[in-house]
Amino acid sequence: MRHPTSLWQTFALELDEGRPGFTKGPWFTMNAVLSLDGELDADVLARTFHSLQRRHEALRTEILDDRLQLVHPEPRAALEVIDEVATHAPVALETPVRLRLAGTELALHLHHLVSDPVTLWETVSELAAGYTAALAGESLPPVEAQYWQYSMAEAEQARRIRDNAHDWWKSRVGDAKVCQQPAGSPGSALAFREDLLTASEVETVERLTRQHRGTPLITFLAALTHGMNPHVGAGETFLFTTLFGKRDRPAWQRVLGPCIVPSFLAVPRPGGSLAADVPAVREAVVGCGRYARFPSSEVNAWIENRPRTPFFEYVPQQWPGLFRFGPVSAKVVSAAGPKDTGLADAMAIRVRKTTDGVLTGHFSADGIDWTEPLVHQVRSGFRTYLLAE
Structure with missing residues (x-):
């Protein structure tokens, strides 16, 4: 088939x-x-x-x-x-x-x-x-859905929202600033992991996130855009690529297959405090998620000079507890996404909380637009913003 x-x-x-x-x-x-x-x-x-x-x-x-x-x-x-x-x-x-x-x-x-x-x-x-x-000599119940059914439903939904999505994205990226930083001289490709917040600092930030009625994604986006502030003028919108999880129907909750949608995050320049920035960032995230099922190639065509857009993803800790293989218990001891192979393009930042509560970031870039010193500047601004609260 x-x-x-x-x-x-x-x-x-x-x-x-x-x-x-x-x-x-x-x-x-x-x-x-x-x-x-x-x-x-x-x-x-x-x-x-x-x-x-x-x-x-x-x-x-x-x-x-x-x-x-x-x-x-x-x-x-x-x-x-x-x-x-x-x-x-x-x-x-x-x-x-x-x-x-x-x-x-x-x-x-x-x-x-x-x-x-x-x-x-x-x-x-x-x-x-x-x-x-x-x-036990038993069998499992039938599978509820196959991935092709998700793909077909996804395509149908994309068709239904196309006109509204087109207008929303067109208005949103009109003044967007892709944080493309030309290096004085090209550097080497980079890929490294680094702790961003200690476990106690993460607890403090999570408490502030709840207090301001935000989510970790909103909080970290505000902090990330603050880290890029030295490179972007007031009143501009930051633009990132990202992935949205779209298991948004009961039938898709357990289907095997990538129920994710590539899209953009068009985030306003932060004002300087989490309390002030959360409403605007929340509105941006909600809109981007609502209209994520829209061809990214079309959005790219509206971006001036079509620069390479940085990638950002917040990955919640999803390690399950024990699995039972009959009388044998199985515990997850390691999990990872794609291996670094030196093919990184624009800067990519993936943020996750480890099992011991530390917030860690994975950074990669090809060293052309973003060199390692510039990436560390962003990391420093990220921490400064969160800890100033």
Whole structure:
């Protein structure tokens, strides 16, 4: 079966055209490693994995260059029993899932073109439930929805809101400023992680966020734009690219597949305090999310000189608790998104809270528009804004 690609998949393919191998390559993956408190029956696990692929078309979907999802009729991946697992493992686009077992460690790897963080954890959850059911001689209930159904519904919604979305984005990006910082001389590509706030500082910021009726995304966006203030004039709007989660119907809550939409964040220049900035940033985030299902290529066409737009994403901590594989408990010990492969383009910032409560940021750039010193300036402004509260 062949179905049109979703908005996310189409966007990712467009990215790969400019950076061959970035999104279609084997390291563009979602990954999880689990520690087991006992040994699993490899034969039962292998059968469960095969059944899981049969149940969910996303796990046997290949993304084609002509922007089609090709669903293969039969599973193409088998359980790998190896000596040692790693957080990252390459996943071929034509076989978008790998499951690896090494003693009391289990690793799942999914290609990001057919997965998102929710898909990662739902796959582990159903694998555990299927294994438990197999031990008891039982079977799981039928799957509620397949990813192609989400893609079709997404396309229909995009058609319904197109006129309103067109007008909203046209007005929003008219005075937008993409924070493109030409370096005095090109630097080296960069990719690094750095703590932004301690656990106690995060607790303080979360308390202020609730007090001002905001969300972590709103708070961190206000802080990030403050960090870029030295480079942007008063009255201007900051423009970032981002991803919005769109499991916005009951049927999509547990469907396997990337229910995410690439879009923009058009955020007003902050006034200097969280209390003053939250209402304007909240209004911007709500509008951007409402009209996210609109072709990003059209929004790009309205941006003067079409500069490379920085990427920002707040990733909530989504590690689940224990999974039960029959009598065996499994605990997540490592999880990660795509591996850095040196193909970073415009600056990208991903912010998340770790399991010990620390706010950490992952920064990457190609060193052309944003060099490492400039990135550290933004990081410093981010902290200063939040801690001044």
